[in-house]
Amino acid sequence: MTFPTEQLLFTPAAPTSQALSLLFAFPNTYSVGITSLGYQVVWGLLQARSDLRVSRLFTDIHEPLPRHPDLLGFSLSWELDYVNILSLLESLEIPVRSKDRTHGCFPLVFGGGPVLTANPEPFADFFDVILLGDGEELLHSFIDTVQIVQGADRVTQLLTLAQVPGVYVPSLYEVTYHSQEGAISAIQPITAKVPPQVSKQTYRGNQLSTSTVVSPKAAWENIYMVEVVRSCPEMCRFCLASYLTLPFRTPDLQTSLIPAIEQGLAVTNRIGLLGASVTQHPEFDQLLDYFTRPVCADLRLSIASVRTNTVTVKLAKILTQRGSRSITIAIESGSDRLRQIINKKLENEQIYAAASAAHQGGLKGIKLYGMVGLPGETPEDLEATLLLMGDLKRQTPGLRLTLGCSTFVPKAHTPFQWFGVNPQAKQTLQRLQNRCALKGLSIGRRAITGRCYKPCYQEGIAVCHIY
Amino acid sequence: MLQALLSRGDRRLSHLLELTRHFGDSIGSYRRAFKQLQGQLPDLDYYVFADWPIDQVLPWSHLQGPLPQGTLEKHLQEAIALF
Ligand code: SF4
Numbered sequence: 001m002t003f004p005t006e007q008l009l010f011t012p013a014a015p016t017s018q019a020l021s022l023l024f025a026f027p028n029t030y031s032v033g034i035t036s037l038g039y040q041v042v043w044g045l046l047q048a049r050s051d052l053r054v055s056r057l058f059t060d061i062h063e064p065l066p067r068h069p070d071l072l073g074f075s076l077s078w079e080l081d082y083v084n085i086l087s088l089l090e091s092l093e094i095p096v097r098s099k100d101r102t103h104g105c106f107p108l109v110f111g112g113g114p115v116l117t118a119n120p121e122p123f124a125d126f127f128d129v130i131l132l133g134d135g136e137e138l139l140h141s142f143i144d145t146v147q148i149v150q151g152a153d154r155v156t157q158l159l160t161l162a163q164v165p166g167v168y169v170p171s172l173y174e175v176t177y178h179s180q181e182g183a184i185s186a187i188q189p190i191t192a193k194v195p196p197q198v199s200k201q202t203y204r205g206n207q208l209s210t211s212t213v214v215s216p217k218a219a220w221e222n223i224y225m226v227e228v229v230r231s232c233p234e235m236c237r238f239c240l241a242s243y244l245t246l247p248f249r250t251p252d253l254q255t256s257l258i259p260a261i262e263q264g265l266a267v268t269n270r271i272g273l274l275g276a277s278v279t280q281h282p283e284f285d286q287l288l289d290y291f292t293r294p295v296c297a298d299l300r301l302s303i304a305s306v307r308t309n310t311v312t313v314k315l316a317k318i319l320t321q322r323g324s325r326s327i328t329i330a331i332e333s334g335s336d337r338l339r340q341i342i343n344k345k346l347e348n349e350q351i352y353a354a355a356s357a358a359h360q361g362g363l364k365g366i367k368l369y370g371m372v373g374l375p376g377e378t379p380e381d382l383e384a385t386l387l388l389m390g391d392l393k394r395q396t397p398g399l400r401l402t403l404g405c406s407t408f409v410p411k412a413h414t415p416f417q418w419f420g421v422n423p424q425a426k427q428t429l430q431r432l433q434n435r436c437a438l439k440g441l442s443i444g445r446r447a448i449t450g451r452c453y454k455p456c457y458q459e460g461i462a463v464c465h466i467y
Numbered sequence: 468m469l470q471a472l473l474s475r476g477d478r479r480l481s482h483l484l485e486l487t488r489h490f491g492d493s494i495g496s497y498r499r500a501f502k503q504l505q506g507q508l509p510d511l512d513y514y515v516f517a518d519w520p521i522d523q524v525l526p527w528s529h530l531q532g533p534l535p536q537g538t539l540e541k542h543l544q545e546a547i548a549l550f
Contacts (some may be wrong), residue, residue, distance in 0.1 A: 073502060079469075079470060079473040080469065080473075080492065082473075082484060083488050083492065086484075086485065086488055087488075096485070097481075113497070115473075117547065118474065118527075118528075119473075119475070119476065119526060119527045120476055120530075121476060121477045121478050121480075121482060121526040121527060122472075122476035122478070122481060123478040123481070123484075124478050124481070125478060125481040126481065132530060162520060168530065170478075173529060175477065175526075177479075179511070180506060180507055180508065181506065181507075181508065181509045181513075182509065183509075183519075183523050183524065184477060184523070184524040184525075184528075185524065187524065187526075187527075187528055187529045196529065197530070197531050198529065198530050198531065199530075199531040200530065200531060200532055200533065200534065235542070237542060237543070237546050243532070243533065243534065243539075244532060244533070245533070246533040246534065247533070318503055337549070340549050341546050341550065342546065342550045343545075343546070345543070351511075361546065365490070375547075375548065375550075376546065376547075376550040409470045409471045409474060410471060410473050410474060410475055412474060412475070412525070412526075412527045412532075412540070413527070413532035413534075413539070415539045415540075415542035415543040415546065416546075417475070417519075417525065417539070418520075418521060418543065419517045419518055420471075420515060420516040420517045420518050420519070421468065421471045421515050421516055421542050422516075423516050434501060440492055
């Protein structure tokens with residue numbers, strides 16, 4: 001397979017003769033990787049530097065590879081892709097563990113992305129450097145420092161890099177355990193020269209991410225992605241997309257978002273609005289007006305996430321006109337009590353209203369996302385969800401209803417990080433499925449393989465956040 | 468379940484991850500790898516199903532997120548109060 005014809009939205013810098021060679025890898029296929037806004041944006045940032053010569057590497061395709069790259073970077077959006085990281089390292093004949101790379105001319109292996117920012121520890125031994133948080137500024141301070149220590153031995157390089165805020169060098173921290181099979185007793189830097197805590201970096205500029213490349217082979221053909229918001233102010237207790245990336249940030253509509261969208265419209269008619277909670281942008285209504293203009297008539301619009309209480313007839317109408325057939329909202333549960341526990345500020349009345357607005361606006365279906373196994377859940381809560389589904393069906397006849405369910409998974413840096421998975425969750429899910437089938441309701445498991453456009457969720461973060 | 472394993476995992480899992488790669492990505496192969504590494508790391512239940520005590524050192528405790536741990540604990544208590 002060769003690289004498809006891509007349309008670039010930036011001008012790559014011409015590398016100088018001194019430029020370091022950098023392999024920038026996405027541990028999955030081209031189609032998946034190029035649909036990750038994070039990967040696109042970081043690639044753009046790297047390519048814009050004349051002190052780097054960048055080649056992209058995917059599992060199925062790559063640009064011409066340097067024989068001895070100086071740097072090898074991975075963007076990890078999906079935890080199970082670690083398998084491909086190990087395979088790619090092997091195929092490049094690079095030892096998989098950082099400690100086996102200290103001698104010999106191996107590249108400096110670094111990684112970033114939402115998975116590594118949340119909890120890099122299971123993968124820590126495979127990386128020399130992990131970048132924590134937003135990449136916009138962090139990436140530049142990292143590369144600038146790499147340039148300074150180029151030529152030094154690996155130990156000096158790593159010690160110097162560890163001084164840069166947000167740059168985490170796992171090998172410089174020692175983890176001790178109460179026993180081999182016990183909990184951790186302490187995590188400490190191995191020398192006083194290394195900061196005891198590494199802080200995740202937060203970018204505060206007005207401009208959020210936009211596609212740097214539009215590709216016909218993206219999972220969503222020729223899509224141009226615009227990050228409308230970063231993080232989510234709602235703070236549902238389990239939600240990584242909110243807690244990990246706080247504070248909630250919204251670029252200005254006139255000076256930032258619209259110019260960004262216009263740039264995309266110049267090359268494609270497919271626009272994706274990304275973010276954990278897109279409709280919560282304070283100027284979202286005006287943004288809709290922008291897309292309602294007749295000049296946007298043949299535009300196809302996708303929205304990553306919609307909060308239930310922001311579904312209006314206006315929104316449903318514009319989505320219908322611009323190519324969408326259904327809308328997805330995350331309700332988590334039909335039980336008001338359980339939603340209070342998880343801090344989801346939503347009432348059943350608002351769910352009915354959302355379904356009715358979707359219907360009136362011409363959408364064919366609505367998909368509700370729920371979760372089972374949430375801490376504090378009781379059998380009554382499941383009954384409440386079933387009741388809700390039945391009532392919805394009666395109240396909005398003709399609207400296709402789907403309930404997508406997943407089980408609660410604890411995530412680092414959220415208030416629910418201390419809770420384990422409910423061992424009964426699998427059976428509960430099964431029970432819910434059976435009961436739904438009896439009632440003639442369709443229920444699917446929340447697909448965990450599609451990485452983009454997950455509404456309102458942890459998974460949504462995969463495409464919404466860079467590094 | 469694998470997601471939970473990785474989201475609360477610590478460095479001891481790296482050996483397991485290298486092993487399972489050659490076993491396939493089913494949950495069965497993870498169980499097999501845990502068995503093989505028995506004695507070298509906690510079991511699957513510890514990572515996936517156990518509720519962890521608040522004062523346990525978290526694998527990511529040296530990495531600072533947006534909110535201090537105290538705030539997360541407060542939010543947790545607010546939730547538990549409604550159980
Ligand atoms: S679940 Fe949705 S509404 Fe709740 S915090 Fe996460 S993104 Fe926001």
